[in-house]
Amino acid sequence: MSMLAATPVGASSEITDTRLRRLYEYWNAKRGDRPAPTRRDIDPVEIPDLLGFVNIYExxxxxxxxxxxxxxxEVAEMLGQDITGKYCSTVISGPDAVSYxxxxxxxxxxxxPAIVETSLAFCGKPYMAQTIIVLPLGSDGESVDMxxxxxxxxxxxxxxQPIDLEAHRSTAGR
Known part of the structure; x- marks a missing residue:
């Protein structure tokens, strides 16, 4: 996948990253025969190792x-700020915003589901990239509201030069 790409996902076999595939498989099991699970179906207790890497949007x-x-x-640390309560349009800019x-x-x-790959240039880290699995949630199990x-x-x-990831991590929240 090239940088700044956004594509639909049809099966877990299309997802190469283990963490993203695990959330997709969890989401898929929760939705059952419905197009999407509800927010109430997602239980953080069942995915504790993923929580630091998970965002929920309204x-x-x-x-x-x-x-x-x-x-x-972990997302907040990588972004250098906690974006809870903020809108994507105020946090993400440039080509990355279009991909999101x-x-x-x-x-x-x-x-x-969709998958998107972007740089982190919008938060001052052009030397970093992210891949995101984007999964629908619906209060009625059909229309997407989260x-x-x-x-x-x-x-x-x-x-x-080699990149030292630890040297580039934010100190936000420490």
Whole structure:
């Protein structure tokens, strides 16, 4: 997948990252025969090792935006801030914002999972990339009013020098 790509996901076999695949499989089991599980179906006790990498968004219409209801601690650390209560449109900018919106729109409009890959340039880390699984949640199990995501990070080698990931981690929340 090239950087800044957003694509629908049809099966767990399409997801190469273990963490993202685990959330997808958990979500898929919770939805059963429905297009999407409800927010109440997602029990944090059942996925404790994923929680730091999970965000939950509330879908806002007219204009469409996505309000962060839960910002996982590892996601907040990577972003350098806790974005709980903020809207995606105020946090993410540039080409990354377009990719996020495309993936979130696929999720909401088609009630199906999507995967997106972006840089972290929007938060001052152009040497880092993230892959995100974007999964629909619906209060009625059909129309999407919330989204749950899991994030995976990796360094982008931009020079011939090795990258020390620990040296680049934020101190937010410490």
């Amino acid at each position: 879908v806002q219409d007219e204009p469409r935006d996505f309000k962060v209801r839960l910002n996982g601690s 919106k495309t993936a979130f729109d696929i999720c909401v409009d088609q009630c199906r 989204i749950v995501t899991a994030h995976s990070y990796r360094a982008i080698k931009t020079t011939d």
